[in-house]
Amino acid sequence: MTLTAHGKLQLYGALLLLPAAVLLAAFAYLPTIMTVINSLFLPGFRGEPAEFVGVENYQVLFDDPTFWKVARNNLLYALGTIPTSIALALGMALFVNGKLPGRGFVRMAYFTPTILPMIAAANIWMFFYAPQIGLFNSLLEALGFSGVNWLGNPSVALGSVIVMSVWKEAGFFMIFYLAALQSIPPELKEAADLEGTGRWSFFWRVTFPLLMPTTLFVLINALINAVRVVDHLFILTKGGPNNATNLLLYYVYENAFSFFDRTTAATITVVILLVLAVVATLKFTILDRRTHYQ
Amino acid sequence: MNTTTTTVPRSRHVSVPSLDTMAAWLLAIIWVFPLLYAFWAAFHPSEFMVSFELFAPLTLENFADAWTQAPFARYYLNTFALVTGVVFAQFVVCTLAAFAFARFPVPGKNVLFMLVLIQLFVFPEVLIVENYRIASGLGLIDTITGIGLPYVASAFGIFLLRQTFKTIPRELEDAARIEGCNWLEILWKVYVPLAKPTYLAYGLVSISHHWNNFLWPLVVTNSVESRPLTVGLGVFSAPETGVNWATVSAATLLSIAPLLVAFLLFQRQFVQSFLRAGIR
Numbered sequence A: 001m002t003l004t005a006h007g008k009l010q011l012y013g014a015l016l017l018l019p020a021a022v023l024l025a026a027f028a029y030l031p032t033i034m035t036v037i038n039s040l041f042l043p044g045f046r047g048e049p050a051e052f053v054g055v056e057n058y059q060v061l062f063d064d065p066t067f068w069k070v071a072r073n074n075l076l077y078a079l080g081t082i083p084t085s086i087a088l089a090l091g092m093a094l095f096v097n098g099k100l101p102g103r104g105f106v107r108m109a110y111f112t113p114t115i116l117p118m119i120a121a122a123n124i125w126m127f128f129y130a131p132q133i134g135l136f137n138s139l140l141e142a143l144g145f146s147g148v149n150w151l152g153n154p155s156v157a158l159g160s161v162i163v164m165s166v167w168k169e170a171g172f173f174m175i176f177y178l179a180a181l182q183s184i185p186p187e188l189k190e191a192a193d194l195e196g197t198g199r200w201s202f203f204w205r206v207t208f209p210l211l212m213p214t215t216l217f218v219l220i221n222a223l224i225n226a227v228r229v230v231d232h233l234f235i236l237t238k239g240g241p242n243n244a245t246n247l248l249l250y251y252v253y254e255n256a257f258s259f260f261d262r263t264t265a266a267t268i269t270v271v272i273l274l275v276l277a278v279v280a281t282l283k284f285t286i287l288d289r290r291t292h293y294q
Numbered sequence B: 001m002n003t004t005t006t007t008v009p010r011s012r013h014v015s016v017p018s019l020d021t022m023a024a025w026l027l028a029i030i031w032v033f034p035l036l037y038a039f040w041a042a043f044h045p046s047e048f049m050v051s052f053e054l055f056a057p058l059t060l061e062n063f064a065d066a067w068t069q070a071p072f073a074r075y076y077l078n079t080f081a082l083v084t085g086v087v088f089a090q091f092v093v094c095t096l097a098a099f100a101f102a103r104f105p106v107p108g109k110n111v112l113f114m115l116v117l118i119q120l121f122v123f124p125e126v127l128i129v130e131n132y133r134i135a136s137g138l139g140l141i142d143t144i145t146g147i148g149l150p151y152v153a154s155a156f157g158i159f160l161l162r163q164t165f166k167t168i169p170r171e172l173e174d175a176a177r178i179e180g181c182n183w184l185e186i187l188w189k190v191y192v193p194l195a196k197p198t199y200l201a202y203g204l205v206s207i208s209h210h211w212n213n214f215l216w217p218l219v220v221t222n223s224v225e226s227r228p229l230t231v232g233l234g235v236f237s238a239p240e241t242g243v244n245w246a247t248v249s250a251a252t253l254l255s256i257a258p259l260l261v262a263f264l265l266f267q268r269q270f271v272q273s274f275l276r277a278g279i280r
Helices: A005-038 A056-062 A065-097 A103-115 A118-129 A135-142 A154-182 A186-195 A199-210 A212-228 A231-236 A248-258 A262-285 B019-043 B061-069 B072-103 B109-118 B128-137 B144-151 B155-166 B170-178 B183-194 B196-212 B215-220 B229-237 B245-265 B267-278
Strands: none
Touching: A005 A262, A005 B072, A005 B109, A005 B128, A005 B144, A056 A065, A056 A262, A065 A103, A065 A154, A065 A212, A065 A248, A065 B019, A103 A154, A103 B019, A103 B245, A103 B267, A118 A135, A118 A154, A118 A231, A118 B019, A118 B229, A118 B245, A154 A212, A154 A231, A154 B019, A154 B267, A186 A199, A199 A212, A212 A248, A212 A262, A231 B229, A248 A262, A248 B128, A248 B215, A262 B128, B019 B061, B019 B245, B061 B072, B061 B245, B072 B109, B072 B144, B072 B155, B072 B183, B072 B196, B072 B229, B072 B245, B109 B155, B128 B144, B128 B215, B144 B215, B155 B196, B155 B267, B170 B183, B183 B196, B196 B229, B196 B245, B196 B267, B215 B229, B229 B245, B245 B267
16 A cells, blocks of 8 residues: 555654554543543442443532532632732732842742742641741730631631632742733833823723733633642641631542542532633633634 | 842932832742741751741751651652653653644644643643543552653643744755655754754743642652652641651751752743743
8 A cells, every 4th residue: 555645744643643642542531531421420339330320420419518618619719819819910020020129039039939839838838827836826926916726717717728829829920920011012101101191090001901911811820720729738728627628629639539439529520620611711712812823 | 058148239329219119028028938937947946936036046957857757868769750751751742742733734633733732721630530540550550650641741742842843944844854854853853953942941841840749649659669759748747747847847948949949040941931831
């Protein structure tokens, strides 16, 4: 059998794609499909075949108040971390973009938390939050206040986790704003100065709209992180007290590897995948309207 | 290794700093404080954890304790093997795939490429349950290969390299072909060298990601022989183990030190890489 030159190229191309295709199939597509399938079955006891139960697992999950608590936590976590870290990132970028003594140090200070592992960051914040010997409570006591149980009090704990996440994340988003700010032509500022436009109105009427693509990009990333990153919970709270800080992915981990309930874990994973699908749709429709893949 | 003594250039004439400057500095101080505090706690005896005396005695005892209480040498080795292995394998697999997407007439290429991009959203750590099953089917539980393999076909790497390859003029490729290069030689001699900045950017992002990655390595490992630093640190410093805090901060610094030093030395490259990798 002889191949045309074009056919040969097609074959080469397919061969080049093969390693990536096999790995993606094994660790992305196949597990995704298996997760969806497992969420529709109940495992059989003692080697019996699994039983197809349709959406029953979902009904059970949606009747579980803990699931709703965890989902609500995740929503609050997203609402608590995303706007704050985006606003701080923008503020940091504006600071560092202007004339500032010691700019290099300030920029480094903002960015450094980004390169730490979440586990290390959580360890460090543990020193602040710990009830008796933690720094925050020692300071409060020195000032004559009574201490707060930062991670043990269900109404405070999620807030404490959010504060830590904002600290970890804001500097990362800053660099995207900084790059965007540096691409804004200085003539705009000069023109605004000539017109006597105030700083505040220049920001809201010129800078902020021009930064919109960056804001959307950062927003997508922040949304993904709000679902994806739960490492700090392993150190800070383990989802407690009484699930007050539990997030969806951590709940998956608990179900699969602490309670050995793979079915529930699969069902929650499907919920997470749906959330990510929404985020992906957001990205590919809103954000990439101007981006071309070709 | 000292991050605290970065000197601040002072303006020659004394002037009151503006409100902006003060706010920027205040925020910067708040932002480095946790790290500085970790240094303080790690280099002082534990009774000085919350009492800040300027002349508190310095000590390396905490580091010695951490080093003897947990097999950090082994963890370093594991993380090092993991990171080099993953980055090398990613370079190979992603380069081949990106080359195919950029230059070969594969049928259904656009659909395939969109399928690849899905992995930007569906990461191995979201699929821990099924990936665990697959890794165990392949006999990869508790191996460094098992930690790294799900990340090798990185959609992100394929995407970045494809974008770069597409910007390389065809004329260079034609010239190489006239000299008798086959496809692989063209890839190796024309495309790869011209994509060096992309490899650097992607490499740095990938190194920091895998140095810091935790959830999947935690799930897939269960012994000292394969645990990377993050998991080792997590196991070591879990609050219920009751390890002394000064020791925990020393251990924390030990595990972040290589990346932190690399970052402080090559700040510009790191930030540029994250930027390049992000704006896609």
